[in-house]
Amino acid sequence: xxxxxxxxxxxxxxxxxxxxxxxxxxxxxxxxxxxxxxxxxxxxxxxxxxxxxxxxxxxxxxxxxxxxxxxxxxxxxxxxxxxxxxxxxxxxxxxxxxxxxxxxxxxxxxxxxxxxxxxxxxxxxxxxxxxxxxxxxxxxxxxxxxxxxxxxxxxxxxxxxxxxxxxxxxxxxxxxxxxxxxxxxxxxxxxxxxxxxxxxxxxxxxxxxxxxxxxxxxxxxxxxxxxxxxxxxxxxxxxxxxxxxxxxxxxxxxxxxxxxxxxxxxxxxxxxxxxxxxxxxxxxxxxxxxxxxxxxxxxxxxxxxxxxxxxxxxxxxxxxxxxxxxxxxxxxxxxxxxxxxxxxxxxxxxxxxxxxxxxxxxxxxxx
Numbered sequence: 001x002x003x004x005x006x007x008x009x010x011x012x013x014x015x016x017x018x019x020x021x022x023x024x025x026x027x028x029x030x031x032x033x034x035x036x037x038x039x040x041x042x043x044x045x046x047x048x049x050x051x052x053x054x055x056x057x058x059x060x061x062x063x064x065x066x067x068x069x070x071x072x073x074x075x076x077x078x079x080x081x082x083x084x085x086x087x088x089x090x091x092x093x094x095x096x097x098x099x100x101x102x103x104x105x106x107x108x109x110x111x112x113x114x115x116x117x118x119x120x121x122x123x124x125x126x127x128x129x130x131x132x133x134x135x136x137x138x139x140x141x142x143x144x145x146x147x148x149x150x151x152x153x154x155x156x157x158x159x160x161x162x163x164x165x166x167x168x169x170x171x172x173x174x175x176x177x178x179x180x181x182x183x184x185x186x187x188x189x190x191x192x193x194x195x196x197x198x199x200x201x202x203x204x205x206x207x208x209x210x211x212x213x214x215x216x217x218x219x220x221x222x223x224x225x226x227x228x229x230x231x232x233x234x235x236x237x238x239x240x241x242x243x244x245x246x247x248x249x250x251x252x253x254x255x256x257x258x259x260x261x262x263x264x265x266x267x268x269x270x271x272x273x274x275x276x277x278x279x280x281x282x283x284x285x286x287x288x289x290x291x292x293x294x295x296x297x298x299x300x301x302x303x304x305x306x307x308x309x310x311x312x313x314x315x316x317x318x319x320x321x322x323x324x325x326x327x328x329x330x331x332x333x334x335x336x337x338x339x340x341x342x343x344x345x346x347x348x349x350x351x352x353x354x355x356x357x358x359x360x361x362x363x364x365x366x367x
Contacts, residue, residue, distance in 0.1 A: 011041025011109060013120040026124060027069050034070060034117060035059065038109055055102050062103055070110055071121040075132045078103065082137070097139040104133035153313035158302060159195065165296055166191055182266055183279060187292045189259040190276055190284075194308060196252025197227050197245045198315035198333045201286045201308045206231040207275040209260060215246060224253045232334050243334045248319075 008014040016033040023029040035056055042052050063069070065084070066077040082100065085091045091099075110117040110129035118128040154162065166188035173181035194204050207227075215225025225247050232241040247253050260275070269281040276284035293308045312333065319329050 009041070009114055010044035011037040011039075011115055013037065013116040015040065017120050030071075030121065030124060031063065031069055034106075034110065037115065037117070038106055041109060041115075055105070058099060058102050059106050069125075070107070071125055071127050071129045073107070073129065073132050075134060075137050078132045079137050082139075093139055100133060100138045104138070107132055152305060153310050153317045154306060156318065158306070159311075159314055161300055162296060162302065163188070163192060163195075165300055169296075182263060185259065185263050186276055186284070187289075189255050189263075190289065191293070191308075191311065192252050192255045195311040195315055196249045196255075197229075197247070198312050198329075199229065199245075200233060200312060201289050203229050203231055203233075205276065205284055205286045205289060208273040209264075209275050210273065211275070212256070212260075218247060220250070221247045221253045222257070224257055229334070241334060243331070245332050248324075248332075 013033070016037040017030070018033075038059075039052055039056065042055075062077075062081060065081050066073055068077065078100065082096060085096050085099065107129060108131075109115055110121075111131055113119075122128045166184075169184040170181060170188055173179075173184045190204060193199065193207075194201070207229075211228045211230065212224045213226045213228060214223055215221060218225045227245045227247065229243050229245055230240065232243050264275075264277070267277050267279065267281070269277055272281055272283075274283040278284055278288075289308060297304075297306055316329055316333060319332075320326065
């Protein structure tokens with residue numbers, strides 16, 4: 001009978017530790033081998049360097065803080081590090097939880113017997129790695145949203161003022177015959193598109209003209225019946241998520257159609273695929289969107305908590321107030337679960353009172 005040798009797992013000590021060679025600094029050599037093994041394991045699971053590299057840098061920072069090697073780490077090291085991140089670095093709970101999760105992933109590899117790191121460390125140093133991340137010393141995920149509580153959508157009045165002001169900048173530039181009329185028109189349209197299709201700032205920046213398409217169920221919108229968002233928010237280690245957003249606001253469709261057909265060609269760069277182009281023929285970047293937004297917001301004296309992302313929040317909130325099905329809105333903005341959508345929904349008092357009245361009518365029908 002022929003016995004086949006079992007293949008070693010990607011990331012195992014057997015694949016990374018060089019046997020029979022005397023190391024000048026054996027502890028450092030073992031730690032580097034562990035990081036190589038962890039990288040190999042993550043690569044085998046389809047993760048990319050842009051995800052793996054920051055994780056590795058974090059583990060190196062933890063090593064520096066603990067001043068001990070992984071086979072000497074204890075839960076107390078994690079306790080002290082977490083306390084420092086809170087009291088000295090003043091990091092948000094969600095960031096600390098993410099850091100703790102990275103340390104957990106690394107140490108789980110080291111203590112998994114299938115990868116052989118515990119045995120390798122015991123043979124080399126007489127001790128071995130142990131679990132240091134537990135429920136009692138890591139932050140639990142208690143709520144869906146831990147961002148800035150002041151962030152909110154526009155009221156309808158604020159939104160109208162903002163979009164009107166953006167339009168006014170186009171008229172002023174044209175009237176004064178000064179440079180910048182095309183850029184002002186572009187930005188006025190861009191803000192309408194962020195709101196009209198419920199987009200994130202980066203998603204908007206990366207749109208191309210060809211991303212608009214027809215929707216046979218909404219022929220009145222012509223070639224602007226649907227928008228293919230190709231650079232949606234990605235999960236960690238995954239490529240950007242695509243989604244198709246159906247056009248629902250006729251005035252927003254009219255605005256983008258006018259821009260594409262009558263204004264954008266005047267920039268003079270027919271080979272540039274980007275929907276939003278600069279006066280030098282490049283693609284408009286998210287930072288520039290932010291700068292123009294803040295200039296308009298501050299000129300109007302609107303609250304500082306209003307951001308470009310607030311336009312996306314407003315899309316969700318206003319459609320909810322208008323009675324649009326939540327499942328439809330959820331698909332439009334690319335949320336996988338309804339709890340994520342709830343974060344975006346800040347309905348007005350009038351809407352809540354109307355909803356309450358509708359709920360109470362059946363209850364008091366027989367009274």
